[in-house]
Amino acid sequence: MLRKDFKSLLSSLELLTHLQKQKLLAQIRGNSGNSSVKLIESHTQDTNLCPHCGGVHLSRWGKSHGLQRYRCKECKKRFNALTGSSLSRLRHKELWLPYSQCLQEGISVRKSAASCGISKSTSFRWRHRFLSGPTQDKATKMVGIVEADETFFTESCKGNKCLTHRKPRKRGRSSKRSKSERVPVLIVRDRSGTVADFVFSDIDKEEIHNALKPLMSNEVVLCSDGNSIYQTFAKAENIPHKRIIAIDKTFVVDKIFHIQNLNSYISRLKSWMARFHGVATKYLTHYLGWRRVLEKNKDNISGEFFLLQALRKIDQQLTQT
Numbered sequence: 001m002l003r004k005d006f007k008s009l010l011s012s013l014e015l016l017t018h019l020q021k022q023k024l025l026a027q028i029r030g031n032s033g034n035s036s037v038k039l040i041e042s043h044t045q046d047t048n049l050c051p052h053c054g055g056v057h058l059s060r061w062g063k064s065h066g067l068q069r070y071r072c073k074e075c076k077k078r079f080n081a082l083t084g085s086s087l088s089r090l091r092h093k094e095l096w097l098p099y100s101q102c103l104q105e106g107i108s109v110r111k112s113a114a115s116c117g118i119s120k121s122t123s124f125r126w127r128h129r130f131l132s133g134p135t136q137d138k139a140t141k142m143v144g145i146v147e148a149d150e151t152f153f154t155e156s157c158k159g160n161k162c163l164t165h166r167k168p169r170k171r172g173r174s175s176k177r178s179k180s181e182r183v184p185v186l187i188v189r190d191r192s193g194t195v196a197d198f199v200f201s202d203i204d205k206e207e208i209h210n211a212l213k214p215l216m217s218n219e220v221v222l223c224s225d226g227n228s229i230y231q232t233f234a235k236a237e238n239i240p241h242k243r244i245i246a247i248d249k250t251f252v253v254d255k256i257f258h259i260q261n262l263n264s265y266i267s268r269l270k271s272w273m274a275r276f277h278g279v280a281t282k283y284l285t286h287y288l289g290w291r292r293v294l295e296k297n298k299d300n301i302s303g304e305f306f307l308l309q310a311l312r313k314i315d316q317q318l319t320q321t
Helices: 003-015 018-028 033-044 093-105 109-116 120-130 132-136 205-215 228-237 260-276 281-296 305-320
Strands: 058-064 067-072 145-154 182-190 195-199 221-224 241-243
Touching: 033 067, 033 093, 033 305, 093 109, 093 120, 093 305, 109 120, 120 132, 120 281, 120 305, 132 281, 132 305, 145 205, 145 260, 182 205, 182 260, 182 281, 195 205, 195 281, 205 228, 221 228, 228 241, 260 281
Parallel strands: 145 221, 221 241
Antiparallel strands: 058 067, 145 182, 182 195
């Protein structure tokens, strides 16, 4: 293109509407709406069940917004590949792949909005829709040496305009918080890197025992700090247990049993979460799942990764009906 024509093209960009700019940005990135639709359809083409009743007798029922629609001959309801998923009823499919890339990079809501040409509120809503899948991708069984410990996050009521249990905080206040203002999170990790985490309202013996029990078997060795909750759990479930008591300057037992891998994971988690300048407590599980998936798939994450993660929920729902 000639330089004169290029300047003319740049001047004409000011005449574009916001939606037109979004589509142009997606086209420049090479992620058009067709590529998103093809990815969605290809990921769900092997699923031949009605999400409403589980019926197998389906008929094609035209197309809508680029997606093939189906009609169930048994319950007479219509659906498409996104029905019942966390991405259902979201618009601008041509921007889903660029937004998935933003999640891969772990950037903020505002930066994601600027990168994709969408509003901050849309970026925030998309973030938690996309993270619904990774949040459920949690370990169900641990193997070998298992490390368990609790960490704490400051309670945050971002977006809550009707606080009733405490007074709003003022900026500039000391970062030290009382125990009632801290949210405990139990994190369990084995040496293979499998992670499970649980958010509690308080450190409760029964809740921790109920969270740990499905993860453990007689073949694991539980490593923890000096908290007696883990000792009583191991004794009740007849599981080998190694206590790492830092106050006695004991950090490794028998040259192999320790919780340093878990402490390292918690340190990376806290450092990564610092970029968000405080996470609302009601969304804490989403961010824990986000980091958990990044750690698990750090060598296999592509630009389509989080979009595919959000679509995994479709398969689970269709097979469970």
